[in-house]
Amino acid sequence: MTNHEVPPLLGQIAHAVSGAIDRARPELAGAAPVVRRSEHADFQSNAALALAKRARTAPRGLAAELIAHLGDSAIGAAELSGPGFLNLTVPDEAIWRQVSSRLNDARLGVGVPNAGQRTVIDYSGPNIAKEMHVGHLRTTIIGDSLARVLEFLGAEVVRQNHLGDWGTQFGMLIQYLGEHPELTWHHGEVTGRSTSAVSVLDAVYKAARRQFDADPDFADRSRARVVALQSGDAATLAMWREIVAESEKAFRDIYDRLDVLITPEDSVGESFYNHLLDGTVTELVDAGIAVESEGALVIFSEEVTGPDGEPVPLMVRKRDGGYGYDTTDLAAVRYRTGELNAERLLYVTDSRQALHFRLIFEAARRAGWLTDDVPAEHVAFGTVRGPDGRPFKTREGGTVRLMALLDDAVTRARAVVAEKDPDLDPAELTRIAEVAGVGAVKYADLSTSRVKDYLLDVDRMVSFTGNTGVYLQYAHTRIRSILRKAGNAEVSVDPRVRLEPAERALTLGLDDYGTTLAEVSDTLEPHHLCAYLYALARDFTTFYETCPVLTADEPVRRNRLALCRLTARTLEHGLGLLGITAPERM
Numbered sequence: 012m013t014n015h016e017v018p019p020l021l022g023q024i025a026h027a028v029s030g031a032i033d034r035a036r037p038e039l040a041g042a043a044p045v046v047r048r049s050e051h052a053d054f055q056s057n058a059a060l061a062l063a064k065r066a067r068t069a070p071r072g073l074a075a076e077l078i079a080h081l082g083d084s085a086i087g088a089a090e091l092s093g094p095g096f097l098n099l100t101v102p103d104e105a106i107w108r109q110v111s112s113r114l115n116d117a118r119l120g121v122g123v124p125n126a127g128q129r130t131v132i133d134y135s136g137p138n139i140a141k142e143m144h145v146g147h148l149r150t151t152i153i154g155d156s157l158a159r160v161l162e163f164l165g166a167e168v169v170r171q172n173h174l175g176d177w178g179t180q181f182g183m184l185i186q187y188l189g190e191h192p193e194l195t196w197h198h199g200e201v202t203g204r205s206t207s208a209v210s211v212l213d214a215v216y217k218a219a220r221r222q223f224d225a226d227p228d229f230a231d232r233s234r235a236r237v238v239a240l241q242s243g244d245a246a247t248l249a250m251w252r253e254i255v256a257e258s259e260k261a262f263r264d265i266y267d268r269l270d271v272l273i274t275p276e277d278s279v280g281e282s283f284y285n286h287l288l289d290g291t292v293t294e295l296v297d298a299g300i301a302v303e304s305e306g307a308l309v310i311f312s313e314e315v316t317g318p319d320g321e322p323v324p325l326m327v328r329k330r331d332g333g334y335g336y337d338t339t340d341l342a343a344v345r346y347r348t349g350e351l352n353a354e355r356l357l358y359v360t361d362s363r364q365a366l367h368f369r370l371i372f373e374a375a376r377r378a379g380w381l382t383d384d385v386p387a388e389h390v391a392f393g394t395v396r397g398p399d400g401r402p403f404k405t406r407e408g409g410t411v412r413l414m415a416l417l418d419d420a421v422t423r424a425r426a427v428v429a430e431k432d433p434d435l436d437p438a439e440l441t442r443i444a445e446v447a448g449v450g451a452v453k454y455a456d457l458s459t460s461r462v463k464d465y466l467l468d469v470d471r472m473v474s475f476t477g478n479t480g481v482y483l484q485y486a487h488t489r490i491r492s493i494l495r496k497a498g499n500a501e502v503s504v505d506p507r508v509r510l511e512p513a514e515r516a517l518t519l520g521l522d523d524y525g526t527t528l529a530e531v532s533d534t535l536e537p538h539h540l541c542a543y544l545y546a547l548a549r550d551f552t553t554f555y556e557t558c559p560v561l562t563a564d565e566p567v568r569r570n571r572l573a574l575c576r577l578t579a580r581t582l583e584h585g586l587g588l589l590g591i592t593a594p595e596r597m
């Protein structure tokens with residue numbers, strides 16, 4: 012197999028129409044060919060309608076001129092229709108050749124439009140000593156899928172896990188743990204499906220907070236501990252490192268189970284920026300961007316005003332001299348452009364942080380850290396709700412443990428898979444249930460427009476019908492089984508075979524893969540890829556119902572097997588970009 016970009020038919024047609032425009036009307040050279048898929052033909056161009064006025068002629072007349080100038084191209088038939096549409100039909104042979112080149116390409120014909128673009132993507136970012144909540148599940152899944160798509164399109168992706176690993180709360184926690192040596196909180200000691208080092212630390216943190224509020228002496232000792240931590244006291248720092256490491260082990264369990272790309276090297280938490288904060292702040296003050304206000308140092312927005320009509324401030328240095336979340340993010344933008352050489356910056360967090368990032372980006376542009384050619388985007392997502400429509404919480408109102416949620420999805424997936432195929436041996440069933448359950452959670456998250464609030468309904472997501480991960484995994488296994496029955500032989504396509512309508516619909520769908528991925532890259536919306544794969548699986552079903560494969564005569568049989576193979580590979584690859592495994596059978 013080779014690595015050759017195979018331009019989609021849509022692109023080839025658009026190119027041909029552009030050529031016709033240039034030749035027919037040189038004064039309109041470069042005008043958009045306005046080509047899209049059509050129900051009446053393979054493609055349709057609305058260029059004549061769009062350009063008639065500029066060409067000082069009637070749309071139908073211009074359309075006829077364009078047809079006359081199309082000349083010898085991939086287009087078989089160009090017809091004038093309605094008020095001036097061009098209906099364009101690609102010859103069967105050209106479509107079969109397209110199938111063949113995609114099949115012989117390791118990248119399925121997809122190019123590298125993002126080649127070399129250094130893209131820093133900030134996602135996951137859980138907080139040390141706290142349970143990851145469902146919001147962290149969303150950022151982890153969405154961020155990971157975007158990282159995969161952008162990387163496949165050629166971008167140089169740098170993942171940054173902005174861990175919440177710094178702040179005054181650690182003084183309290185370290186002090187409390189020091190005063191309670193009997194507490195068991197190390198990952199290896201407590202790990203289990205119902206508990207983990209972070210859930211223990213989370214509980215310890217709450218106990219420390221209670222004592223802090225009730226006991227002034229403990230509060231004083233905790234404050235002294237914060238000072239010790241910030242001034243680099245060795246014993247305090249050692250304890251802090253231990254807490255971070257134990258929490259990270261628990262996060263890693265989740266990452267491993269979710270099968271995401273984040274590695275320990277991607278952990279660049281808030282503490283990392285500590286040594287850069289003074290320099291960052293000095294630069295902002297010297298440039299006159301950060302100013303004193305009531306004893307604090309702030310940046311007033313030039314774009315956003317609050318409900319009182321006053322400009323909204325970003326907190327650079329608190330009145331007590333401390334730095335917080337805002338300052339760290341300012342230092343992080345500066346570092347990501349200045350040191351990591353980011354050409355595109357993405358932040359995947361929930362939509363409640365929209366204002367925060369807007370202010371950070373504005374300040375970074377004023378400071379010159381972000382330039383006009385570097386887009387910075389907040390990839391926002393909505394709140395997770397339970398089937399009752401309320402924010403997703405345990406019955407007691409606590410955080411739902413992510414491991415428990417994944418266990419639940421896997422258990423339910425196991426039941427539906429076992430029902431479908433009672434003959435699976437138990438070890439195989441366990442393996443399939445895991446990829447089906449975890450895949451279901453991911454797919455359900457990725458298949459909705461991310462900014463909308465998201466309804467987490469485990470029963471619905473493991474269903475074999477509808478737009479679910481399980482449906483797509485199953486569609487893939489059915490095609491694999493057809494290929495196995497045919498002996499898995501590599502087949503070559505005979506381009507002289509006449510195309511059936513269902514074959515045509517399927518091939519034109521397959522041809523849209525690269526265009527769909529580019530759309531995901533532009534909009535940062537993985538749901539476009541989900542919708543594409545779902546439509547593809549359905550087009551395949553229609554094809555399989557109307558076009559017998561294994562019983563067909565040659566050379567029709569081999570062409571249909573080629574379509575099966577290309578569909579299976581596209582489904583498997585697309586699911587892979589969503590971070591979902593496509594098993595051979597289920």
Ligand code: ARG
Nearest residue numbers: 133136137138173174175360
């Ligand atoms: N730790 C933060 C939270 O849990 C997310 C960090 C997002 N990234 C950033 N650069 N602020 O909400």
